Amino acid sequence: MQNWIPKRHAVRKNINGKFPRRHLALAASTLIALGLSLLLLPGENAEAKRTAIPLNLELSPTRAASNIAESAPIEEPEKPWTEVQVKSGDSLSAIFSRANLTPQALHELLTTAPKAKALNKIRPGQKLSFQIDESGELTAMSYQVDKLNSLIFERGVTGFGTTELTETPEIRQRVASATITSSLYKAAQDAGVNQSIIMELANIFGGVLDFVYDVRKDDYFIVIYEELYLNGERLGSGQILGAQYFNQGRSFEAYRYINAQGEVDYFSESGESMRKAFLRAPLDFTRISSGFNPKRLHPVFKTVRPHRGIDYAAPRGTPVYAAGDGRVSAAGYSKANGNYVFIKHGEAYVTKYLHLHKRAVSKGERVRQRETIGWVGSTGYATGPHLHYEFLVNGVHRNPATIVTKLPAPTKLSSGEMPTFKDQISGMQLQLKTYAAQRNYTNTDAG
Known part of the structure; x- marks a missing residue:
């Protein structure tokens, strides 16, 4: 009875007591094998750890330091700017004085920097920025000419250099349309068109329409033009891309x-x-106070004297244009x-x-059509x-209002260039026709 013991109790006892020599040898062999396997077999993260550690045995200490310096450069802080x-x-001398700069600094800038003469055109409200070093010497200056253009003057070895900076504006298309009630100028203003576009519109159609003589009530126009924006702010107008003018049943288009x-x-x-070779009228938006009349009663002398021209009443100072290209003979x-x-x-x-x-011109000067030659007085x-x-x-006086229609026809694009022209203006044609149809539909619907 004493020799019968359940197997599990025997094992427990053997662990708590002494093993036989044969058993000890077997256990020792097993432990050694297990230890070697643990040393030789990698754990589940071992491969990842090995590939994550770069082997760069050839990298010298000097090279390693260089790499560190390249990846984290030390930059000197930019010198502050003073704005005036x-x-x-x-x-300019007063402005330099307020910036605590010497007259010598101004003289050096003006005499060495290209385009420094632009500083002579500074206007109240503009700002100049100066960069001055610790010793009080001017190192750089910035001048914003307008909202798109700036000049940067920077000190170099032999004086100041100049860098021109130009912002590129965003271009948006705008369409304006208006019906004439009194004048083109008034109708365009009421439609929100600025003065530069109004003048350009008159310039474009100036060869086919006299905006004093031909314009009638209920004429209307459509104009597609560019507007320029920078950072969401409207800067002004760009080019007219296409326009159409409806005059007494006639339609004129320009692209x-x-x-x-x-x-x-x-x-x-x-x-x-x-x-055209000549403008229909040599000034903008006036009225005819006296027409071409061989038997007119002179307003000053009260005698019948031929009036061999046209009198355009206009405010003093209204620009007068050259009707065509030519040379000032007197x-x-x-x-x-x-x-x-x-x-x-x-x-x-x-x-x-x-x-x-x-x-505005002298004898002998060459002038271009629509160049200002003087002012109404x-x-x-x-x-x-x-x-x-x-x-x-x-040498024979002719009626200025009618003679231009009898002059030689204007130039035309060559037949070889017409396909390119048609392709370039096709989109603008479609837009003008769409706006004209919409306008006519709205007016008919309103009636």
């Missing part, structure tokens, strides 16, 4: 076109240049004509402009501010 606002009556040489002009749908003052300018256009044509307040024999305008063909 231009006040009314300010001079901006850039040819293969990069030249820009406006053309009708058929490829005919909108720029410019001066006389008792009857006041300040005057005569322009010769080739061999056959001469235009005359009388009673100017001031002249009342000098000489004049009862009020107006422009007296004459047109001569081979």
Whole structure:
């Protein structure tokens, strides 16, 4: 009975007591094998650990330090800028003085920096920024010419260098349309069109329409043009892309076109240049106070004297334009004509402009169509501010209001260029037709 013991109790006892020698040897062998397997077999994260540790045995201490320096460069802090606002009556020397800079610094900047002459055009409200080092020496200066352009002047070895910075504005298209009630200018203003676009619109159609003589009530126009934005702020207007003017049952279209040489002009749908040899009228938005009349009663002398031109009543100071390209053949003052300018256009044509307040050109100068040659006044024999305008063909006075329609036809695009032109303006044509149809539908629906 004493020798019968359950197996589990025997094992427990053997653990708590002594093992036989054979058993001890077997146990020792098993433990050694188990230990070796633990040392030789990798754990589940061992491979990941090995691949995560880079082996760069050839990297020297110097190279390692260089890599660290490259990955974390030490930058010197930028020197602070001092901003000075231009006040009314300010001079550059006064501004430099307020920035604690010497007259010598100003002189060095003006004499060494390219485009430094632009600083002579600073206006009240503009700001100049100066970068000055610890010793009080000017190292850099910034001048914002306008919202898109800036000049940066930086000190170099031999003086100051200049860097021009130009912001690129966002371009958005805008469409405006208006019906004429009194004048193109008033209708366009009421439609929210700014003055530069109004003037350009008159310039584009100036060869086919006299905006004094031809415009009638209920005429209307549609114009598609660019507006420029920077950081969400509207800066102004860009180019007119396309326009249509409806005048007494007639329709005139104009499209901006850039040819293969990069030249820009406006053309009708058929490829005919909108720029005619002569403007229909040499100034904008006025009224005719006296027309071409061989038997007119003179307002000053009260005698019948031929009126060989057209009088355009306009406020003093209204710009007067050259009606066409040419050369100034005479410019001066006389008792009857006041300040005057005569322009010769080739061999056959001469235009005359009388009673100017001031002249902008001198004898012998070449002028381009729509270039300002003077301003409306009342000098000489004049009862009020107006422009007296004459047109001569081979020395004979002709009616300026009608002669331009009888002159040679304007230039046209070549047949080879027409496909490119048609392709370039097709989108703008569709837009103009869509807006015109919408306008007519709205007006018919309203009626």
